[in-house]
Amino acid sequence: MKAAISIKTKKQSYPLTSGFILWMLLLGIGSCTEKQDAYSNWGVYKADAESSSYSPLDQINKENVSKVALAWVFEPNDSIAGDRAQNSESNPIIIEDVLYTTSARGRLFAVDAVTGVLKWSFDPFDGERGGGVKRGVTYWEDGSDKRILFTGGDKLFAIDASTGMPISSFGDEGRVNLNEGMRGDPDKISVIPTSPGIVFEDLLILGTEVSELYGAEPGHVRAYNVRTGELTWTFHTIPLPGQVGYESWPKDAWKYAGGANSWGGFSLDASRGMLFMATGSPAYDYYGADRKGMNLFGNSVVAVNARTGDYIWHFQTVHHDLWDYDLSAPPNLVTVEHDGKKIDAVAQTSKVGFLYVLDRETGESLFPIEERPVPASDVPGEEAWPTQPFPLKPAPYTKQYLDEKDLANYSPSSRDTLVKLFRSYRYEGLFTPPSVQGTLQFPGSRGGSSWGGAAFDATTGLLYVRSYNSPEIMLLKKVEPENAITNLSVYRQGESIYNTYCVSCHGRDRNGDEQGNPSLVGLKGRISEGDVLNKIKQGGGKMPSFSSVITDKAKEEAILAYLFENENKGHPEQEETLLKEINNNQGASPETQSVDSLARYLNLTAYGYFRDTEGRPGINPPWGMLHAINLNTGDYAWSVTLGNKPELQTGVQETGEAGSGGPTVTAGGLVFIAGTRDKKFRAFDKDTGEKLWEINLPGYANANPSTYTADGKQYIVLSVGGDSKNTAGSVMAFSLPD
Template sequence: MKVIFSAKPPQYASPFNYGWFFFILFLFWSGSCSQKKRDSYSNWGVYKADNESTSYSHLDQINKENVSKLALAWIFEPNDSITGDRPQNSESNPIIIDDVLYTTSARGRLFAVDAATGELKWSFDPFNGERGGGVKRGVTYWEDGSDQRILFTGGDKLFAIDASTGMPVPSFGNEGKVDLNEGMRGDPDKISVIPTSPGIIFEDLLILGTEVSELYGAEPGHVRAYNVRSGELVWTFHTIPMPGQVGHDSWPKDAWKYSGGANSWGGFSLDASRGMVFFATGSPAYDYYGANRKGKNLFGNSVVAVNARTGAYIWHFQTVHHDLWDYDLPAPPNLVTVEHEGKKMDAVAQTSKVGFLYVLNRETGKSLFPIEERPVPSSDIPGEETWPTQPFPTKPAPYTRQFLDEKDLANYSPSSRDSLVKLFRSLRYEGIFTPPSIQGTLQFPGSRGGSSWGGGAFDPSTGLFYVRSNDSPEIMRMKKVEPENAITNLSVYKQGESIYSTYCISCHGRDKNGDEQGNPSLVGLKGRISEEDVLAKIKQGGGKMPSFSSVITDKAKEEAILAFLFENESSGSPQEEQSLLEEINTNQGASTEIQNTDSLNRYLNLTAYGYFRDPEGRPGIKPPWGKLHAIDLNTGDFAWSVPLGNNRDLQTGSEETGERGSAGPMVTAGGLVFIAGTRDNQLRAFDKDTGEKRWEIKLPGFANANPSTYEVNGKQYIVLSVGGNSKNTAGSVMAFSLPD
C-alpha cells in the first residue's frame, strides 16, 4: 500500500521533533521509492502496462532460455454466462496491483482475483443481473492512501468501486456511478455512449473517451475528464470543434451541431511530467459518405495532445483527411524515447489501419521522418468531395501490404481463381484511398487492415517497436437512400427484412448464418435468447458490432427487426407512414433547424466490413494474411517480420499462412514477445531480437486480448483473457508460470 505523507513540518524547532520528523521522512521516502519500483517492475498497474502504453515489462524471470518450460499455473472462470449463450470473448487486459488481479468478463462483470492462486476475492455486476455485455478492454486503478478505487464502465455508466471490498463508493457520482450520456450533445435519455477502452489517471482526474455510433446522427466523440473522488465532470475536449476552437474551419460552419464520431475509443497515454495526455481518434460519421461534412474534418483520424489538467489543445497530427474508409486510429499512442539525429528525443508512435507507423515529436507533433502529401483518387458519388491528397510517411515503410494486382489473388482451384479475377475486375480499384463507389470498390488495406486496438509494444532498451499486421481487403458498395424510396404497405416482418438487408447482411449473411470471424449465427434465436436481450444488443452494440440505436429509433422499427430475427412472418400489419430505409438523426432533442441542416441525400455502404473472398469463403488474396514485425524506431528500418498464426487447412507449403487478428503484443526484459489473438487459439512467445518462435500453447478458446505479466512472491506470471467454448461459454483468465 502506498503511504502518503501529508503532515506539515513543525513550525518550531527542537532536536527531538526534528529527529522524529526526519526519521518519518526517511520512511516515507524509502517506502515511496520501493513502491515506485514495485509498481514498475512487479505490477501491471495500467492498461497496456504503464502510462506510456508501452506494453513492456522489466521482468526477466521468464526468458528465452526457460520459456519452453512455461506451464499453466492457475485458471479463473467467471461462470457468469446465461443459458443459451454462445461462446463469449473478453478483450480485457488484466491489471495487477500488488497481489490482486482486476479484470472484466465478456459480459462486463468486474472481478478481483488472487494473483498468485486465481481464487475469487469479490465481484461486482454493473448490470444488476441483466444480460449486459459489450466490449471492455480493461479497468483503471487509483489510490490515495487507504482510499483505493477501481474505475470502470458498464454500459453507459462510469463506476467507482472500492478495490478492497468490491462495493460502490457512495461519494462518487450518484451512489457510485455517473451517467456518461450527460454532458454530451444529445438528450441523455435518447442517446447511449459506451466506452470500450479504460481511461487514464492524471492526479485526481480520470480521462475517458467513448464509443459512439458510426452511422448518420451519431454523437460527437468528446474526450472528458472526471474528478476521481466526486465523479464531477471537470473538462471536455470537443473532437468536433465548436466555433472559436482550433479546427472549426475544417468543417461546414454548423457541423458541430449535427456531425458525430471522431471519437477516441482506443485508450490514452500520459506524460505526467509534462502534464500532457495523448489520444488517437476514429473517423467522423458517417464513415463512408461525407457530403454533409466537407473539409478535412479535424480532429477525426488524428493523434491529439492536450493539457491533462485542463483539456486545452496543444497539438495534433491528422493521418487521414476527410475519411471515407473507416480508417480509425484504433489504439493509444505509444510514448517512446528514440535516438534521432544523434540525440535522445521523446516521441509518440502511432499505429494505424492503413499500415503506416507515424513517429512524432512528443512536444510539437512534428514527424521525425519526412511525410509527403500525395494525390489520391476522387469520388464519383454525387455530392461527395474527397480531399485531394493524403499523408504518406517515407519511414518506416508500411507494415502491411497497400497495393494488389491480379498476381496477388489466391489460387485454390481454377474455378476459385476465375471467380476472384472476375470480381476483382468488376470493382473500382486505384490503390490505397480509392473512395467508395456505387460500382463497388476494392478497399485495401480494409477497415480491419493494418493493426487494430491491440496496438504496439515498445522496448526502451533497444528502441524496437513490435506490431502485428493484417492483410485484409474488403468490398465497399454504396447505395443511395432517400425518403421517397420508403418501403410502405409491407408487413412488419418484411420491413424487418429490409432493415436487416440494409444494416446486418454484410456481417451475418443473407441466410443469417454468420461466419467464423466473430459474426455469430442469428438462426434459431427463438428459445435461446429473449427479444429484450436481442433488442438491447442491437441498441448497445457489443464485440465487433456497433450500436444501431440511431436506426432502431421507435417502437415500429423494434417490432419489425424482432419479427424478422425471430421468424414471426405473421407479425403485424402494414405501417403506411413508416420509412425503414430513412435514417433518423439521434439528436432528437435538437431543434428542427439543426436537424434540417443534416438532411442531404444519404448513401450507405451495403457491404461494410465485407471481406474479399472466393465463393467458398476463403481469403481472396495469397498469404501471409497476418504478420508480426519488429521496427527500429531509431532508424525507421525493419529488424524482422514473421507470419503470425496459421490456418492448417489452407497451408500449402512449410511457411505458416498468418492470420488476421486484433490483439496486440507484449515485450519483456526476458527477451520475449508474447501475443495471442489468432483463430488457431495459440498463445505464442517470440525471440524479440530475431523473431524466432520460442514457445506456443493451445488455448481452450479464442484469446482476443492483450497479455499482461507480473510478479507475486518471487514468481513471474503471464496472464491472458481467453474466450469461451461449448463447455464453458463464459471463458476464463489463464495464468502461466515456470514450474517450482
C-alpha cells in the same frame, strides 16, 4: 508490491543551464527506477501510462520459456442460458497480488494473483444480460482510499478495490451516467466506452464508443473527478465555433456530425502534464457529403493539457476519412535517437500500416512525410480530400497495393472467379474512395493493426506490432430517407432495416461469421425480445450502438418482427401508423432536418471480405505477421508470420492469421502475443523473431497479455474466450514450474 498509480505533478519551465541539465538527468534516473517499481506488477492498461506494453521482469526468459506451463485458471461462469461462446478482450491489471479484470459479459472480478481464486465480483448490470467489449479497468489510490474505475454499459462506476462495493460518494451511489454531458438527450442516446480510461492526478480521462452511422454522437473526451464523479473538462473532437479545427467542417457540423471518438485508450506524459489520444473516423464512415472538409479531429493524434483538456497540437493521418481508417490504439510514448539527439516522441500505429513517429512536444514528424494526390470520388455529393499523408519511413508494415499476381490460386475455377471480381471493382491503390460500382479497399478497415497496438522496448529502441493483410469490398447504395420503407408489412420493414444496417456483418442468411459476428438464426427461445432490443440500442462485442437508427416504437416493432420471424406481426390498420412513424423525423432540430434531407449512401458490404466462392482469403499469404521496427533508424529488425491456417498452408511457411490483440515485450528477451484463430499463445525472441514457445488454448484469446510477479514468481496472464463447454471463457495464468 504497491502500485502508486495516481501521479501528482506540476508543469513548470526551467532555464537550460548545465546545472539544470545534470539535475534533469539525475531526476530521469530516479523517475525510471520509480516507474519500474510502480509498474512491475502491470498496474495500468498496456503496462503503464506510456502504453509501452513493456515489462522489466526477466524471471521468464529466452533460456527457460520452453518450460512455461499453465499455473491456474479462473472461470467467471457468468454466462446466461442461451449464450454462445463469448470473447473477452480484457487486459488484466494487478495491484498488490490482486488481479482485476472484466468478463465477456462485463462483470468486474478481483482474483488472487497467486492462486486464481475469486476474492469478489461486481455486476454493473444488476443481473441483466449486460455484455459489450471491455478491454480493462483503471486503478486509483490515495492512502487507504483504493478504487477500481470501470464502465458497464453507459455507466461509469467507482468500486472499492478491497471489498467490491460501490463507493457511494462517487456520482449517484457509485455510478455516473455517461450519456449526460453529450450533445444528445441522455434518455435517447447510449455512449459506451470499450477501453479503460487513464488517471492523471485526481482525474479519470475517458473516451467512448459511439455509433458509426448517420446521427451518431460526437466523440467527446471527458475528464471526471475520481473522488466525486463530477465532469471536470471536455475536449470536443468535433470542434465548436471558435475552437481549433472548427473551419475544417461545415459551419453547423458541430450540431449534427458524430464520431471522431478516441475509443482505443490514452497515453500520458505525467511530467509534462500532456494527454495523448488517437481518434477514429467521423460518421458516417463511408460517405461524407454532410461533412465536407478535412474533419478535424477525426483520424488524428491529438495532444492536450491533461489538467484542463486544452488543445496543444494534432497530426491528422487521414483527411476526410471515407474508409473507416480509425486510429484504434493509443499512441506509444517513446524516446528515440534521432540525428544524434535523444527525442521524446509519440509512435502511432494505424490500419493502413503506416507508423507515424512524432515529436512529443510539437507533433512534427521525425521522418519525412509527403502529401500525395489520391483518387477522387465519383459518388454524387461526395468531395474526397485530394491528398493524403504518406510517411516515407518507416516503410509500411502492411502490404498496401495489389495486382492480379497477388490473387490466390486454390484452383483454376477459384482463381478465375477472383480475377473476374478483382477486375469488376474500382481499384486505384490506397485511398481509392467507395463507389456505387464497388471498390476494392486495401488495406481493409480491419487491416494493418488494431486496438492491441504496439509494444515498445526502450532498452533497444524496438517497437513490436502485428499486421493483417486483407482486402475488403465497399459497395455504396443510395438510400432516400423519405421513401426507404414504403408499402411494406411490419415484417418486411424489419427486413429492409436489417438489409440496410445489419447484413454486412451478420449475412443475408443471418448466420454471421467466425470473426465475432454471431448467428441471428433461431433467436426465439434462447433470448428475449427485450434483450435483443437492448443489444441493438446499446451495442456490444464488435457491434456499435444502433440507437440512432431504431429511434421509435415503429422501428423497434419492425426489426424485432424480422429477427424473431414473426411474419404476421401487426395488422393492416396498424401498419399505416407505423409507416408514418418510420418516415417522420419527429422532434428533430432545423439543422438535423436540413441534413436529413440530403441523399444518403450506405456501404452495403461494410467489412465484407474479398474471398473466393468457398470463403477462402482472396489474396496470397502471409495474412498475419509480427514485426520489430527500430525507431532510432526507421528500419526493420525482423518480420515473421503470426498464426496459421493449416488447411491452406503450402510448404513449410505458415499462412499468418487475422487478429486484434497486441504484443507484450519483456526484459527476459521475449515477445508474447495471442489473438490468432488457431487458438495458440506464442512467445518470440525479441531480438530475432524466432518462435521459442507456443501453447494451445481452449478458446480464441483476442486480448493483450499481462505479466507480473506474485509471491516471488513471474506470471503471464491472458483473457481467453469461451467454447461450447464454457461459453463465458476464462483467465489463464502461465509460469515456470516450481
